[in-house]
Structures are given as structure tokens and as C-alpha cells.
Amino acid sequence: MVLRRRYRWLLVLAACGGAAALGHQLLWTRRLLDLLGAGSEASARVFGCFFLGLALGAAVGEILARRVRRPWRLLAVAEAGIALLSVPALLLPAWTGWIWPALGPEGLLSAAGPVLKFLLSFAVIFPPAFVMGWFLPLAAPAILRGPLELGRHGLMLYACNTLGGVLGLAVVALLALQWFGAQGAMLTVMAVNLCVAVGLWRLDRGPEQPAANLPAAREDARRDRGPPSPTLRAPLLLSAFSGFAILAAEVAALELVMLVAPLSFYAPAAILITVILLLGAAAAVTPLLERKFGGAERLLPTILILSGVATAAAPLLFFALALHGPGLPPAATLTQFLANLLVFCLLCLGPGLFLAGLVFPLTTAWLGTHRGNRSGRSWGWLLAVNGAGGWLGAELAYRLFLPAFGIHLTLGGVGLLYVLAGAAVYAAQSRPRRTSDGALALGGGLVVLLLLTVWLRGLPVTNxxxxxxxxxxxxxxxxxxxxxxxxxxxxxxxxSNQYILGSTQVHHDQARQAHLPLLLHPAPREAAFIGVATGITPGAALDHAGVDSITAVELSGNVLAAARDFFDDHNRGVVGHPRAVAVREDGRTWFAAARGRYDVVVGDLFLPWGPGEARLYSVEHFMNVRRSLRSGGIFCQWLAMYQLTPEQFEIIAATFREVFPETHLFAGGFRHQSPILALVGFADTPLDWDVVADRCREERAAGGVRDLLMRHPEGLATLYLGPLRSEDLAPVGPLNTLGNLRVELDAGRERVTGNPGAKYFYGSRWLEFAGRRESLLGETGLLPDHLAPHPRAGRLLMEADLAWHRELPQTADLLREAFRILPATMLRDPAADRDTWPGKPALP
Known part of the structure; x- marks a missing residue:
């Protein structure tokens, strides 16, 4: 009775420990990516340090289990140690702020950059992850005595630990980050660790186990002492394979679902919750399946083969639901969206992941039948190789399988590996073989081969x-x-089948994103661009003869390759141009390292709800960009207003103005359907319209800039929406920081719920905003007299664009009134390209 009561208490502690572990993993990953950048290599380093820490911790936990007399006390100290070892991640901004400025851009690109990033990842994540890995290897042998055995009670301990991870992910991702911010959420998870430590300490101080169980424990320990015995080789191989295959399948499945799930912080979190829920459920039902169908060894080949077929068939199920079924129906609330996504994932991915999730628990149950392993004394070795295999599977999926074969064939290939593993287990078994097992292996192999060679090859990735x-x-x-x-x-x-990252149809608008800020600076020699996309925006800077050097910073190597290979006729060959340097790095990291380097920095249009992209709207990033500017420097951050609600715009604008008190607003054109807005921050000089006139005169003489509006100060004045003053902004509360993720979380909720876009700035709402800005500008008197009427012309042209699209009769009157304000010398500029006109109707 005492033993069972302890066991039930341990199940609760295991669930809480699992919740803390997955909560930590999510928060550590975000914290490290805030420092290291959100690039693929940074993600790989963080993921690798966490999984390898767990794997090595499990191996050391197995060794400790054979030597420690008071495992509960050691586990209590370990849980408290996890909280203590999380302090470096908690205080990461405080002790790492000096690193990138000291290293500099050149050091960041040298071998020192990746080495330093790895050392930081290792120092912050590996130690607490290593201690996390001790829990199951130490707890199982300590509790599995008498009637409690690995194949049943040990698996329930594993299931509770895994399902606790679901709870931890859900609470942190959906509640704690929103309520407390990153730092508050980390403190909350650390408090859970301390509570688990107290519970384990109570186990250590509780009644001792019955003496009758101690000889059995000593006998188990004697038999299992030393390295894994030959009888463990098959379970070890299967455990490693299970970790490898299921993480490779999970990676591909995530990419598959993200083809239809709205890009947001919440979608990947919900998919991960679904996967872990399936793995925990599989572990929980394994003892029942084992008893019903005749033992783990007999079930394993069948489950492996069925896993292969279901995994390979997942893309077919996905397309049946996405294209011919209900897909992801609109959701009125975030809870409803998450429920819809959960059901969608369960229907298309559930069969494969659930069956695959049975492999490791069945291998554990099989281990429990080995002599001396009933108490789980060798379970730590299985946990260790399972974690190492999982890391390898995820890495190969990202680095090799997905780039080489794509999503659908990767899932098919993993399915084939499962079938081959099932056939190998079937062939290696010493028990009498059944004909039905052989037929299942052969049939499963044929089905997967058909999927790979016929059905999966024709499936698209784009809609x-x-x-x-x-x-x-x-x-x-x-x-x-x-x-x-x-x-x-x-x-x-x-x-990801969802978001257009620039197109040639609007290449003049994209080029204007470079021309405008460069014309506001008296002598821009060094320019930098955050985000490359098609390369059209940074390439337009090459039209300015005075610009000596261009630095284009892009996170994605695939995007850089696309810009180089498919858009060079529109981007002036900027990727590889002698005057330009294309850098593959996170913009935040790069500008943290580059101090006093640039005259002009231009931020691209960043997706506010894209996972991690709103970091580029944080006060920390804006501060780093300001430090990267020379005296008289300018930072221009473009905003896609058609992707922002008024509240989100106010937060970004207030955050920007906190760093750049001298901020001015410019529209990117006259289009009412997809308006863009520039926040132009001046480091230490005011906006000078005489400078603008001189710069336009220079560019007209040089002949490089052919955009009609950008060749004349009157053209820039039509886009001017005035200064951004504190009194123009509504109270927004806290600014957007890396710690509170205000813009990303709010934009993500808006995107996945209700009627996405109903509150965004476009159409009439944009015209109302532009009208208010024009009225406020008239009160300031900042424009010279000869330019003062031109913002009104810009507003009239926006109204004309709306009227033209709606086929309203007042279109001609609006155009006539606007053209009366604009000078004929600009409208009839013979050297200008009239196709650059940023609105409808086109210039005659």
C-alpha cells in the first residue's frame, strides 16, 4: 500500500516535471534565438544542445541509479538544480549585451561567430537539459519494486511525464507568455521545478519501502551492473531507430501542416502539442495492447509495418482533408482555432504518429521481459539512445531529406524505413513465425513503394x-x-504556400522603398537593408551613384539563392554585385554587431504575425539599428499597413519613436488596397527639405533614378504624412520588446481568429488615416510654402485609386484636382519612367 501510494504521488510529480521541461525548452529556444538570431543554424544548435543534453543525462542517470542509495534526494536536488541552471537563460540579455558589439560584423562572419554561438547555446541549454535527463532513469528503479514493473507501471510514468509536457507547452505558449511575458513565464516554470523538488524531497523523507522488496532490488542491480549486455542490443537499436524515425516524421509533418495553418506563433505550438499528445497517449495504452495481443515482442513488427504505411499515407490524408474536405474552418476565438487545428492534425497525422509512438513504449516493455530488467535498471540506456536518435533524425530531415526529396517523399521514405525495420524485427525473432506476419510485411512494403513511386510524386506543395x-x-x-x-x-x-515575399508585378513600388530614404540623406555612402526577398529593394540602391557600398542582410539562404537566380533582371544583380555584399544572418544580430557603420538603414516589410518576425519591431532591435548609424544617419522601417490593426500600428509606432524621437511618416504610394508606410527615424538631425531638393537634383543629373515621384521633391511631398509626435499616439501601454512579444502575439491572435483583415489598414480605413495625418500636418507648418499643398494631392490620388477600382464617376474629378496641384515639370519629366506611377489609373 505504501509503495503504491508513493507511485501515485510520483506520477503527479512526473507530469509536473514534464510540464516544466517542455515549458523550459520553448522558452530557452525563444531566449537563445533572441540572442543568436532566428536562422536555421541557430535553431539547429539550440535543438541539438537540448536533445543531446537529455540523451547524455539519461545515460549518466542510468549509471547513477546503480550507485545512489537515496535516489529521491538526488532527484530533488536535480530538480532544484534545473531551476538554478535556468538563471543564465533568465538573465541572458543582462550578461550578453556586450558580445556582438565586441565581435563586430567581421568577427560574426568569421569562424569565431559560429563557434561563439555554439558555446553560448551549449552553456545556456546543455547543463539544465543534462540534469533533466536524470529523472526517468533514477525514478524508475527507485519505485519499480514488488508488483510494480517496467512494462506497465514504468510506461505509465513515461506517459505522465510526456503528457505533462503537453500541459507545459499549452500553458506557456497560450497563457504564460501573454500574461507574464518571457521573463515572467520563465520564473513560473522555475517555480514548478522547485515545487517538484519539494515533492521529491518528501518521498525521500517518507516511510521506507517494505524490507521484502530490498533483496529483489539488490539482485536487479547486481544483474544489471556494467554496460549494456548482449541481450539489450536489439532494444537499443530499436530505441535509437524509433527516436530517429519519429523526429524525422515530426519535422516533415510540421512542414506539411504549415502549408495550410496560418503563419503565427500559435500554429507550430499547437502542432507540437498534438504530436506530444499522441506520443503520450500511445505510451499510456501500450500495456493494454501488450496484454490483449500477446506481448511486446510479438506486437513490434506489426506496429512497425503499420506505422510505415500510415506515415507514408499521411500526405494523401492531408490533401483529402485540405482540398476535398473541411480543411481548417474559420475560428471565432483562439480556443476554437486551436481545437480545429488539433482535429485536423489528428485526422491526417494521428494514425501515423500514434502508431509510431507505440514503438518506443513496446521496446521498453520488451526490455522489461529481459532478465534483471523488470525494475527498469537498464531503461536509461534506451532513453539515451532514443534521444540521440531523435536529434539525428531531425537534423537529417532538415538538412538532407527535405531539401533533397521534399515533404511528401520524406514522409514516404520514413514510412519505408518503418516497414524495413518491421521486416527486420520479424526476421530476427526466435519465436515461431506466423505466415500472416510475413504477408503483412510484404504487403506493407508494396503499399509504401506504390506511395513513393506513384501517388506521392504527383502531390503539390503549393495550392x-x-x-x-x-x-x-x-x-x-x-x-x-x-x-x-x-x-x-x-x-x-x-x-509556405501562404505569403508572397515580393513579386515583379510591383517592382517599382519595391524599388521606391530604397529610393525614398536615400533621398532624405544628404550624402548616403553606406546603405544597409534588413531583408532581401526578391532583391529589388536593395538593388534599387545601385541606381544612386553616390552610394559606395550596400549591405543586404537576409535570414534565409534559399531566399538569397532565389533572388540571385530568378530576379537578377529586376534587382540589378545585387546578389554578387561588386558594390554590394549579401550577408546570410539575422538582421537583429548583424546590427547589434555593426556600430557606427551606415548612413541609411532600410527595414523591409516584415510579417507581424510570422513566428519571430515581430522581433524586428522590438525596442531592442531599434536601439541596435540606431547604434549602427553614423552621425546624421537615417533608419527607415517600412510597414505593411494592410497587415496591421490600428492598435498594432500604435504599438510599433510608439516603440519606434521611443528610440527615434525625430520620426516622420511617408506613404509608399497611392494604392488603397495594399498601402505601405515608412517610419523614418533621424538619428540626430531633422528632416530638411532643402536636402531633399538637392538630392533629387543630383539624381536627375546622374540619370539613375527614373521613378517619377522620386526625381522631384514635390513627388516626395505628395507621399509625406507628417511628423510622428507623442500627442498623435494613443496610450498603448508597454512597448514591444523581446520579453513581452506584444506585436507577435496580438497579430497572431488576430490572424487566426474571427475575420482576419477586418481591422487592418486598407480601403476606407487607410484613407481615413491618411486624411487625419494630412490635417495634422497642416497644423505643424513644417513644409516649405511651395511644397505645402502637395500632401493634399497625395490624399486625392489615394481617393482616386479607390474610386477607379470601384468604378465611381468622381475618379476624373479627383485626378484633375490633384494634377492642378502637382507641377507640370514633374508630370511631364521626359527622363522619368511613367510606369512607376504608384496608383490607378496610370498616367496618360
Whole structure:
């Protein structure tokens, strides 16, 4: 009775420990990526340090279990140690702020950069992950005595630990980050560790186990002493394979579902919760299946083969649901969205992941039948190789399988590996073989081969109803990047089947994103661009003869390759140009390292709900960009207003103005459907319209800039929406920081719930905003007299664009009134390209 009561208490502690472990993993990953950058290599380093820490910790825990007399006390100290070892991650910004400035951009690109990033990842994540790995190897032998055995009670301990991880992920991702911010969430998870430590300490101080069980424990320990025996080789191999295959399948499954799940912080978290829920459920039902179907050894080949078939068939199920079924129905609330996504994942991924999730628990039950392993004395070795295999599977999936074969064939290939493993286990078994098992192995292999060679090859990654022609398609840790042709968009970059990352159809608008800030600076020699996309924006800087050097910083290597290979005729060959340097790095990391380097920095249009992208709207990033500017420098951050609610814009604008008190607003054109806005921050000088006139005169003489508006100060004045003053902004509460993720979380909720876009700035709402800004500008008197009427002309042209699209009769009157304000010398500029006009109707 005492033993069972202890066991029940341990199940609760295991669930709480699992919740803390997965909560930590999510928070550590975000914390490290805030420092190291959100690139694929940084993600790989963080993931690798966590999984290898768990694996090595499990191996050391197995060794400690054979030597420690008071395992509960050691586990209590270990749980408290996890909280203590999490302090470096908690205080990461405080003790790492000096690193990138000291290293500098050159050091960041040298061998020292990756080495330093690895050492930081290792120092912050590996020690607490290593201690986490002790829990199950130490707890199982300590509790599995008498009637309690590994194949049943040990697996329930594992299931509770895994399902606790689901709870931890859900609470941290959906509640704690929103309520407490990153630092508060980390303190909450550390408090859970301390509570678990207190519970384990109570176990150590509780009644001792019955003496009758102690000889059995000593006998188990004697038999299991030393390295794994030959009888453990098959379970070890199966455990390693299980970790390898299921993590490879999970990686591909995540990329598959993200083809339809709205890009947001919440979607990957919900998918991960679904996967871990399936793994925990599989572990919980394994003892029942084992008793019902005749033992783990007999079940393993069948489960492996069925896992292979279900995994390979997952893309077919996905497309049946996404294209011909209900797909992901609209959700009114975040809870409803998460429930819809959970059901969708369970239907298309559930069979494969659940069956695959049975392999390791069945291998554990099989281990429990080995002589001397009933108490779980060798379980730590299985946990260790399972974790190491999982790390290897995820890495190979991201680095090799997905880039080489794509999502669908990767899942098919993993399915084939499961079938082959099942056939190998079946062939190696010493018990009498049944004909039905052999037939199942042969049939499963044929089905998977058919899937690989016929059905999976024809499945698309992009939506077949969108009329895209695929020119190149690459999948990896960065997601799925496709270069496409479209009748209306021209050539474009499509990200994860959801987001267009620039297109040739609007290449003049993208070039203007470079021209405008460069014309506001008196002598821009060194310019930098955060985000490359098609390369059209940084390439436009090459039209300015006075610009000596361009630095284009891009996170994705696949995007850089696409810009080089498919858009060089529109981006002036900027990737590889003698005056330009293309850097593959996170923009935040790069500008933290580059101090006093640039005259002008231009931030691209970043997706506010994209996972991690809103970091580029944080006060920490804006501070780093300001430090990267020379005296008189300018930072221009472009905002896609059609992707922002008024509240989100106010947060970003207030955050920007906190760092750049001298901020001015410029529209990117006259289009009402997809308006963009520039926040232009001046480091230590005011906006000077005489400088603008001189710069336009220089560029007209040089002949490089042919955009009609950008060749004349009157053109820039039509886009001017005035200064951003503190009194113009509503109270927004806390600014957007890396710690509170305000913009990312709010934009993500808006994107996945209700009617996405109903509150965004476009159409009439954008015109109302522009009208208010024009009225406020009239009160300031900042424009010279000859330019003062031109912002009104800009507003009239925005109204004309709306009227033209709605086929309203007042279009001609609005154009006539606007053109009366604009000078004829600009409208009839013979050297200007009239196709650059940023609105409808086109200039005659």
C-alpha cells in the first residue's frame, strides 16, 4: 500500500516535471534565438544542445541509479538544480549585451561567430537539459519494486511525464507568455521545478519501502551492473531507430501542416502539442495492447509495418482533408482555432504518429521481459539512445531529406524505413513465425513503394487552385520556399504556400522603398537593408551613384539563392554585385554587431504575425539599428499597413519613436488596397527639405533614378504624412520588446481568429488615416510654402485609386484636382519612367 501510494504521488510529480521541461525548452529556444538570431543554424544548435543534453543525462542517470542509495534526494536536488541552471537563460540579455558589439560584423562572419554561438547555446541549454535527463532513469528503479514493473507501471510514468509536457507547452505558449511575458513565464516554470523538488524531497523523507522488496532490488542491480549486455542490443537499436524515425516524421509533418495553418506563433505550438499528445497517449495504452495481443515482442513488427504505411499515407490524408474536405474552418476565438487545428492534425497525422509512438513504449516493455530488467535498471540506456536518435533524425530531415526529396517523399521514405525495420524485427525473432506476419510485411512494403513511386510524386506543395507555375521549390528548416510565376503577380517568392515575399508585378513600388530614404540623406555612402526577398529593394540602391557600398542582410539562404537566380533582371544583380555584399544572418544580430557603420538603414516589410518576425519591431532591435548609424544617419522601417490593426500600428509606432524621437511618416504610394508606410527615424538631425531638393537634383543629373515621384521633391511631398509626435499616439501601454512579444502575439491572435483583415489598414480605413495625418500636418507648418499643398494631392490620388477600382464617376474629378496641384515639370519629366506611377489609373 505504501509503495503504491508513493507511485501515485510520483506520477503527479512526473507530469509536473514534464510540464516544466517542455515549458523550459520553448522558452530557452525563444531566449537563445533572441540572442543568436532566428536562422536555421541557430535553431539547429539550440535543438541539438537540448536533445543531446537529455540523451547524455539519461545515460549518466542510468549509471547513477546503480550507485545512489537515496535516489529521491538526488532527484530533488536535480530538480532544484534545473531551476538554478535556468538563471543564465533568465538573465541572458543582462550578461550578453556586450558580445556582438565586441565581435563586430567581421568577427560574426568569421569562424569565431559560429563557434561563439555554439558555446553560448551549449552553456545556456546543455547543463539544465543534462540534469533533466536524470529523472526517468533514477525514478524508475527507485519505485519499480514488488508488483510494480517496467512494462506497465514504468510506461505509465513515461506517459505522465510526456503528457505533462503537453500541459507545459499549452500553458506557456497560450497563457504564460501573454500574461507574464518571457521573463515572467520563465520564473513560473522555475517555480514548478522547485515545487517538484519539494515533492521529491518528501518521498525521500517518507516511510521506507517494505524490507521484502530490498533483496529483489539488490539482485536487479547486481544483474544489471556494467554496460549494456548482449541481450539489450536489439532494444537499443530499436530505441535509437524509433527516436530517429519519429523526429524525422515530426519535422516533415510540421512542414506539411504549415502549408495550410496560418503563419503565427500559435500554429507550430499547437502542432507540437498534438504530436506530444499522441506520443503520450500511445505510451499510456501500450500495456493494454501488450496484454490483449500477446506481448511486446510479438506486437513490434506489426506496429512497425503499420506505422510505415500510415506515415507514408499521411500526405494523401492531408490533401483529402485540405482540398476535398473541411480543411481548417474559420475560428471565432483562439480556443476554437486551436481545437480545429488539433482535429485536423489528428485526422491526417494521428494514425501515423500514434502508431509510431507505440514503438518506443513496446521496446521498453520488451526490455522489461529481459532478465534483471523488470525494475527498469537498464531503461536509461534506451532513453539515451532514443534521444540521440531523435536529434539525428531531425537534423537529417532538415538538412538532407527535405531539401533533397521534399515533404511528401520524406514522409514516404520514413514510412519505408518503418516497414524495413518491421521486416527486420520479424526476421530476427526466435519465436515461431506466423505466415500472416510475413504477408503483412510484404504487403506493407508494396503499399509504401506504390506511395513513393506513384501517388506521392504527383502531390503539390503549393495550392493547385492558385494557378502558380513552379520554377523552384525548396523545403528545409526555413520552411517551404517556392519561386513561382503567376499571370497577375509575375514572378514571385511564395513562403509556405501562404505569403508572397515580393513579386515583379510591383517592382517599382519595391524599388521606391530604397529610393525614398536615400533621398532624405544628404550624402548616403553606406546603405544597409534588413531583408532581401526578391532583391529589388536593395538593388534599387545601385541606381544612386553616390552610394559606395550596400549591405543586404537576409535570414534565409534559399531566399538569397532565389533572388540571385530568378530576379537578377529586376534587382540589378545585387546578389554578387561588386558594390554590394549579401550577408546570410539575422538582421537583429548583424546590427547589434555593426556600430557606427551606415548612413541609411532600410527595414523591409516584415510579417507581424510570422513566428519571430515581430522581433524586428522590438525596442531592442531599434536601439541596435540606431547604434549602427553614423552621425546624421537615417533608419527607415517600412510597414505593411494592410497587415496591421490600428492598435498594432500604435504599438510599433510608439516603440519606434521611443528610440527615434525625430520620426516622420511617408506613404509608399497611392494604392488603397495594399498601402505601405515608412517610419523614418533621424538619428540626430531633422528632416530638411532643402536636402531633399538637392538630392533629387543630383539624381536627375546622374540619370539613375527614373521613378517619377522620386526625381522631384514635390513627388516626395505628395507621399509625406507628417511628423510622428507623442500627442498623435494613443496610450498603448508597454512597448514591444523581446520579453513581452506584444506585436507577435496580438497579430497572431488576430490572424487566426474571427475575420482576419477586418481591422487592418486598407480601403476606407487607410484613407481615413491618411486624411487625419494630412490635417495634422497642416497644423505643424513644417513644409516649405511651395511644397505645402502637395500632401493634399497625395490624399486625392489615394481617393482616386479607390474610386477607379470601384468604378465611381468622381475618379476624373479627383485626378484633375490633384494634377492642378502637382507641377507640370514633374508630370511631364521626359527622363522619368511613367510606369512607376504608384496608383490607378496610370498616367496618360
Amino acid at each position: 493547385p487552385h492558385q494557378n502558380f507555375t513552379i520554377l523552384r521549390e525548396q523545403t528545409g528548416r526555413e520552411g517551404t520556399i517556392a519561386v513561382v510565376e503567376h499571370p497577375q503577380l509575375g514572378r514571385a517568392i511564395l513562403v
